């Protein structure tokens with residue numbers, strides 16, 4: 001309540017001043033009614049409405065940040081309150097028969113207040129729409145964020161599937177070849193075991209950077225899972241894809257990654273696989289790519 005008073009002192013003081021001014025004008029020009037002359041049903045109806053309008057105003061000021069919408073709604077409610085307040089006052093104070101100005105004081109603020117409230121609600125509606133748009137953008141951003149790998153700056157498996165599907169569409173439309181290359185570290189598990197998970201993470205991050213450096217601008221690199229990376233190569237036939245795979249394999253073997261703890265060189269080796277797209281969907285193409293890699297892996301001598 002204290003903070004509410006601090007923030008909206010002027011509004012509330014202004015309203016208290018105007019309400020008091022109305023009371024003083026009525027007291028100066030009229031006469032206080034006797035108990036018997038007071039219509040208590042009117043007092044309850046008009047006074048109750050005034051109290052409610054004041055309660056709405058306080059709740060509004062308490063819950064909304066300062067700004068145009070709050071100003072319009074607050075002013076509107078203040079006018080409505082004032083109108084009902086003056087209405088209530090004349091239940092207690094008898095004004096001269098000939099006075100007409102009191103009608104203006106009671107009636108005029110009401111339509112002005114309702115007009116301001118309408119304007120306020122209109123702008124509130126606009127404000128809500130803008131907020132909803134912002135929220136849905138954020139939600140989309142969040143959903144897309146989930147498509148990206150947390151360790152490397154690369155797209156993750158779902159993103160890869162989506163991009164392969166798109167690339168297949170483009171390749172078909174442009175009658176151009178499309179190939180995929182998979183690069184998978186050999187015995188990566190041993191690196192984790194020997195140097196720890198954190199060092200394993202560092203190796204995967206270095207791998208991502210290294211592969212990116214060795215690919216062309218038009219290629220897209222994603223992390224399919226664990227130590228498995230897939231590059232989507234547009235406008236690339238099988239022979240060229242094999243050459244790129246070979247280069248990537250050599251780059252991995254030449255990488256002199258040093259451990260963070262003792263600066264020890266970690267010797268890396270990778271197996272690769274390639275596929276060129278035919279008349280198939282992303283799922284089938286990736287399956288073929290994984291099978292191709294599995295065949296290569298089978299031929300590897302197993303490390304102890």
Ligand SMILES: Nc1nc2c(ncn2[C@@H]2O[C@H](COP(=O)(O)OP(=O)(O)OP(=O)(O)O)[C@@H](O)[C@H]2O)c(=O)[nH]1
Pocket residue numbers: 151184185186187188189190192196197198199200201204225226227297
């Ligand atoms: N440090 C680290 N390890 C991971 C991450 N994701 C998966 N791994 C580990 O990577 C290892 C992958 O094991 P495997 O699929 O057997 O691969 P590999 O040891 O390279 O064996 P081959 O591929 O057959 O040569 C598992 O031990 C996983 O726990 C990660 O984000 N960080």
